[in-house]
Amino acid sequence: MRGLGKTRRTSNKGFTRRLLAVGVCGAAFAAALTGSAQADGTADQGLTSAKPTHGEPYREPHWELKGSGTDARFRGLAAVSRNTAWLAGSQGTVLRTTDGGASWRNVSPPGAAELEFRDVEAFDSRRAVVLAIGEGEASRILRTEDGGATWTESFRNTDAKAFYDCVTFFDGRHGLAMSDPVDGKFRILSTGDGGRSWKVLPADGMPAAQEGEAGFAASGQCLVSSGPRDVWLATGGAARARVLHSSDRGRTWTATDTPIPAGDPARGVFGLAFRDRTHGIAVGGDYRADQASPKAAAVSGNGGRSWTTAGTPPPAYRSGVAWLPHSRTSALAVGPTGTDLTTNGGRTWRTLDTGSYDTVDCTPDLACWASGEKGRVARLER
Numbered sequence: 001m002r003g004l005g006k007t008r009r010t011s012n013k014g015f016t017r018r019l020l021a022v023g024v025c026g027a028a029f030a031a032a033l034t035g036s037a038q039a040d041g042t043a044d045q046g047l048t049s050a051k052p053t054h055g056e057p058y059r060e061p062h063w064e065l066k067g068s069g070t071d072a073r074f075r076g077l078a079a080v081s082r083n084t085a086w087l088a089g090s091q092g093t094v095l096r097t098t099d100g101g102a103s104w105r106n107v108s109p110p111g112a113a114e115l116e117f118r119d120v121e122a123f124d125s126r127r128a129v130v131l132a133i134g135e136g137e138a139s140r141i142l143r144t145e146d147g148g149a150t151w152t153e154s155f156r157n158t159d160a161k162a163f164y165d166c167v168t169f170f171d172g173r174h175g176l177a178m179s180d181p182v183d184g185k186f187r188i189l190s191t192g193d194g195g196r197s198w199k200v201l202p203a204d205g206m207p208a209a210q211e212g213e214a215g216f217a218a219s220g221q222c223l224v225s226s227g228p229r230d231v232w233l234a235t236g237g238a239a240r241a242r243v244l245h246s247s248d249r250g251r252t253w254t255a256t257d258t259p260i261p262a263g264d265p266a267r268g269v270f271g272l273a274f275r276d277r278t279h280g281i282a283v284g285g286d287y288r289a290d291q292a293s294p295k296a297a298a299v300s301g302n303g304g305r306s307w308t309t310a311g312t313p314p315p316a317y318r319s320g321v322a323w324l325p326h327s328r329t330s331a332l333a334v335g336p337t338g339t340d341l342t343t344n345g346g347r348t349w350r351t352l353d354t355g356s357y358d359t360v361d362c363t364p365d366l367a368c369w370a371s372g373e374k375g376r377v378a379r380l381e382r
Helices: 028-034
Strands: 062-065 076-079 085-088 094-097 116-122 128-135 140-144 152-156 163-169 175-182 185-191 223-226 230-234 242-246 254-257 267-274 280-286 297-300 320-323 331-335 338-342 350-353 359-363 367-371 377-381
Touching: 076 128, 076 359, 076 367, 085 116, 085 128, 085 377, 094 128, 116 163, 175 223, 223 267, 230 267, 230 280, 242 267, 280 320, 280 331, 331 359
Parallel strands: 076 116, 163 223, 267 320, 320 359
Antiparallel strands: 062 377, 076 085, 085 094, 116 128, 128 140, 128 163, 140 152, 163 175, 175 185, 223 230, 230 242, 242 254, 267 280, 280 297, 320 331, 331 338, 338 350, 359 367, 367 377
């Protein structure tokens, strides 16, 4: 999004309350944060007691910083597992860990120091795709198949009117990237070979953009997918903050208004998370620190066809959101002023931490990672 350029904000994480004993199923992850029951008094499916057993001492969960050795701002995060994660950020920086954050290898592409990486999608410890944002040729996509030892540039934007914000993959082969509107419509790139090549999709299936509408390259979550064909695109900067949905890998789209604050270039939907093709959470607000964001989260139970404001939303702007592993009702939202937890599918939220992170991602093996400004990266520990 041009209005924010290189300074789009997003961040936050941390927690209090109980979490996860070793081996507890992922749904218990949420119970451990707030107790054994949800805020609405019902247990999440699969929840079991998160209290330590066999005499194990209880330790409160917390975000444990993993020194990255750099002051880059990491708005791009791809969590592969408890041990493996990729970071993409400012100054053309890409880092990778395979030992749970104990050490980070700088695998930045050569000659990329002037690029602003805002999104990374990783398939495993060796294969990843990174997106650089910006007007004209500043928008690029690069990929690696050897853990970042070498990189190949697979797309460079040549249209001065385009500005790419986010990338997502349905599987190891099929993915999309999105640009702010070109000639009145959001532009979509498509790949069918794991990011080795890209093509612009026809615009005839894309609804017209509003005046001033764009995406926010704040957390790598303005374009997200779930399953083999469904994808959602988050917007802001216009009269209404919208979510666009496609069920055919980006060829045709429908647009739906959300109740998240809009009407200003700094307001809108900044991050999306769908745990399946039906249940989604949108977060955002006004990224300016001196502006309130009274409706910073909304939920959908019908694939994004309609959105409802959270009854108790996060208290301020949030830029990133992630469902907890194997949970049907629990998710985290992060932003510059804190981390919030919901245990009832996004209807109510409570603040768990006041640390600053830009984005959040969780993995099937019960790990959650966060990253943000000044080289900050952390993993949830207990």
